[in-house]
Amino acid sequence: MSTTESLHIVCPHCHTTNRIASANLSAAPDCGKCHRPLFTGHPVALDEAAFEKHIARSQVPVLVDFWAPWCGPCRMMAPAFEQAAQQLEPGMRLAKVNTEEAQALAARFNIRSIPTLALFMNGREVARQPGAMGAADIVRWARSQRV
Numbered sequence: 001m002s003t004t005e006s007l008h009i010v011c012p013h014c015h016t017t018n019r020i021a022s023a024n025l026s027a028a029p030d031c032g033k034c035h036r037p038l039f040t041g042h043p044v045a046l047d048e049a050a051f052e053k054h055i056a057r058s059q060v061p062v063l064v065d066f067w068a069p070w071c072g073p074c075r076m077m078a079p080a081f082e083q084a085a086q087q088l089e090p091g092m093r094l095a096k097v098n099t100e101e102a103q104a105l106a107a108r109f110n111i112r113s114i115p116t117l118a119l120f121m122n123g124r125e126v127a128r129q130p131g132a133m134g135a136a137d138i139v140r141w142a143r144s145q146r147v
């Protein structure tokens with residue numbers, strides 16, 4: 001891997017695609033459009049339109065938590081997913097999809113139970129894990145996938 005290699009990183013605030021040199025990924029890069037940090041240490045909440053942009057354009061894997069506000073295990077897992085974001089960024093983007101609001105996405109990806117974690121790379125799903133997990137297990141599972 002050369003130091004001039006660059007990656008497409010989708011901004012969690014304005015959803016613009018940025019081109020960032022791989023070597024600068026961990027140097028807290030800002031978005032060229034909105035000038036806010038491209039990585040915040042927090043999962044980004046995605047509606048359907050933003051989901052499409054991140055999944056299609058992100059050149060780092062996107063780990064998505066499909067959840068719903070009425071789901072107790074989902075709410076229990078939320079702090080763990082927050083902690084996992086701090087450990088997995090900037091090598092991955094962590095995102096949350098509220099299946100109550102984005103029902104078409106839940107149907108398209110055939111989400112049968114929540115919470116469900118799904119890992120996307122280059123526009124397609126490469127791994128899926130239903131059920132609530134602690135932060136350490138989320139990190140271990142995400143890193144064990146070949147992406």
Ligand SMILES: [Zn+2]
Pocket residue numbers: 011012013014015016031032033034035036
């Ligand atoms: Zn931005």
